[in-house]
Amino acid sequence: MKNILIIILLSFSLLANASDKEQVSPAPNNIKLPKGYQDWAMISSSHRIDNHSLRVILGNNIAVSAARKGKTNPWPEGAILAKMVWKEGELESWNKAIVPEKFVHAEFMIKNSKKYEKTGGWGFARWVGLDQKPYGNDENFVQECFGCHTPVKDNDWVYTIPSKLPMPTKH
C-alpha cells in the first residue's frame, strides 16, 4: 500500500514537472517572453560572418506595420522586435546554401519610452536555447545589450533595417 502511494505521488510530481516545462521564466528584469512570437511576420534577416550565425528578425503587429510603412525612426510605442539566432550550417542538398542549424537564442527589444527611459526607450531581454532559459544573472544584464546598441543610437538603437518588400496587392 505504501509503495502504491509513493508511485502515485511520483506520477503527480512527474506530471507537474512536464507542465512546468511549458512555462518559461521571465528575464531578470521581469520582462516576460512574448507569447507566440515564433509566428510573427518577418521584418528582415542577416548572416553574421563574424560569429557564424543566421538571424531572422520578426515583429509584433505594431512593429511590422511600422516597418511596412517605413516609419521606424523612431519605432512606435508598443513595437516589439524579436531576433531569432541560429548557428550557421550547410544545406546537405546544396552546400553553397548556408542555413540555420542549432537554435542559439531569441532576443527581444520592447519599445516603451517611459518604462525603459534609461535604456533608450527599449526593454531588452533574451532567452537561450530551445528550452528558453532567461539570459543574465540579474537586471544589470541589460547594460550589455544597451552597450552593444549604442553605435546605432541614431537609428533608434536598432541595427535592423527592414527588408524591401513588394507592396501587398489588391486582388
Place this chain on the structure above:
Amino acid sequence: MKNILIIILLSFSLLANASDKEQVSPAPNNIKLPKGYQDWAMISSSHRIDNHSLRVILGNNIAVSAARKGKTNPWPEGAILAKMVWKEGELESWNKAIVPEKFVHAEFMIKNSKKYEKTGGWGFARWVGLDQKPYGNDENFVQECFGCHTPVKDNDWVYTIPSKLPMPTKH
C-alpha cells in the same frame, strides 16, 4: 470644350493605370500571386554564397503548421511555400552582417497532388522585382523550376528544411 474633354479622358486613363499597378498578373501557368504572403510566418532562411543572395522562406497556415509539427515529407495538400530573395549587402552599422539589399523575386510552391501531378504535386510560380512581374514566357517555364528541384525529390521536391524553433509556451 474639346480640350477639356481630352483632359478629363486623360485623367481617367491615368487613374485606371494607377489602379492597374496594384494588380499583379498571374504566372504563365495561371497561378495567381498568393495574397498577403509578405506577412506569412517564417519557416527558414538561407544565404546562398554561390549567387550572393539572402532568402527567407515563409508559409501559409497549412505549411507553417506542418513545419512546426515536423510533418513535411510529404508536405500536406494546400501547403504554400513562399521564398523571398534579395541580393546580399553589408549592414552599414555592422559590416560583418550580410543583409538583404535589392529585392530580387518571390517564388512559390503550391501543393496540390492532383492538379500538379506532372511536377511532383507542386505548382511553381515566381514574380520578379518589387513590381512583381510574372516570370516565364509561357507555361513551360515550370520545367526549369522542376528540373532544379529534382535533386531533392526524396524530400518532397523541397530544398527548405524548417528551422529549429522553441515550442510555443502556455502562459
